[in-house]
Amino acid sequence: MIKRASGIALSLAALLAPQGPAGAQDAPPGPGGPDQPGAYASPSAIPQDVRSRDIGVPPSVGLRKLEPIALPERPDAGLGTSLELPNLPAFAPQPPPQLDIVRPKKSLRLKATLGKNGPEIPSDLVWRLFAPVPGPDGKLPVVAMAKGSQAVFDVPAGNYLLHVGFGRAGVTKRVDFSGEETHETVALDAGGLRLHAEILDGGKLPDDKLTFDVYSGGGDGRERRLLAPGVGPGSVLRLNAGDYHVISRYGSVNAVARADIRVEAGKITDATLHHRAAEVTMKLVREKGGEALADTAWSVTSDQGDIIRESVGAFASMVLTEGDYVLVARNKDRIFQRQIAVHPGENEEVEVLTSDLVDPNSPEVGTGD
Structure with a gap:
């Protein structure tokens, strides 16, 4: 019994020898020579029946995994030798991209x-x-x-x-x-057109009350086409060379000036149109120099009775072309009127007195009917 157990113990020791460092030193040389490691096996890979039957180890639940084993350290293979690499700059400038x-x-x-x-x-x-x-x-x-x-x-x-x-x-x-x-x-074949306007005698006009409409050529107006509406004074319009018709408006009532203008290629043409008009401010007062009465309705008619403009307020201001006009003021069902003459460039404030009361049924009152 003792000899048999010793023989089995020696065979088992040969299998278990690679587990420790001492076993690694006594292991037989590998196929690569005496310096190469031999074969290794994990203890958990030993059949359970051999361990339990021959050496008295209690049986386990079976093989679940391969346990890691320590491998021998290989001698230094010269990895410490430094490599000689060429020096590389930290930044290599690149040529700018070419549009081509x-x-x-x-x-x-x-x-x-x-x-x-x-x-x-x-x-x-x-x-x-x-x-x-x-x-x-x-x-x-x-x-x-x-x-x-x-x-x-x-x-x-x-x-x-x-x-x-x-x-x-x-x-x-x-x-x-x-x-x-x-x-x-x-x-x-293009040029520029710059427009200005003034009173006939050379008086300057406010820019915020001036606009220009530019039409294509055609002196008789049958072939005219609106090209640029509401152009401000001093603006340069780029136009094809040719003839144009320009309408200048001073205010928003009836002060209008017209001109035919030729634009030359490669040049800026400055054109000045002349108005024969003035700005009139109207108010209804009880006496000269008095305070204007509120809630007054105004009608401006021509001397032939045509209504030119209507407005509501204590003050009524408008630009009128030269000529004779009738101012009619209505306040609390009463009608007042006064005749005025507008002269170019003579802006004025016109007072209509409450003493200018007229009979609303009188034919002298311009109703515009």
Whole structure:
């Protein structure tokens, strides 16, 4: 019994030897030579029946996992040798991007000049490139659009319609693009129009009471088309060279001045229109220099009885062209009237006295009927 147990103990010791450091030193050489480690096994991998039957170990619940075992440390393989690497700068400057890399070489490049041999227009241009064939809606589709002094279009080769806008001036032309790098110059016969107004004798007028309407040419008015309504004095309108009709309004009643003006290419035309009008302020008082009566309704009629303007308030102020007028004031079912004459540039304050009471049924009162 003792010899048999010793033989089994020696065999089991050979299997368990790799578990500790001493077993690792006594392990047989591996297939790579005496310096290479041999075979190792986890104790938990030993069959349970051998452990329990031969060495008296109580049986366990079975194999659940492989227990980790310590492996021998390998000798230094020269990993401590430093590597010789070339010195690299912390920042390597990169060349700036080239526009030619982003934009194809073959483009349609456009610029515009004032007149055929005039200076190049530096800004405020709007470029639109249209397809020559109308779309389903009957309109020409916009292929490309740009703003500025020049335009660069990267479009396929083909035929296009180009429109260049410069304020209210513009030109449309056909462009045949071959697909190669193309430079095109568009000539605009455009100029500027700057408008002013004053009283006939040279008196200055307030800018906030002046507006201008600019129409296309046509002296008889049948072919006129409103191009720019409500233009303020001193503003420069960019227009195609040609003839225009201008209406100046001083106030909002009947002070109107008209003129036909020609705009030349490459120039700014200054035009001054003259008014024959004045500003009249009306008030109803009990005595001269008295306080104006509130809740007064005013009617201004021509000397023929046509109503020119109606207003409500203690003070009624309006600009009237020169001529004779009848002022009618209504206050508490009473009617007062006075005749006045307006002279160019002679602004005045007109007082209607309550003593100017008239019979409302009198034909002298201009009712405008």
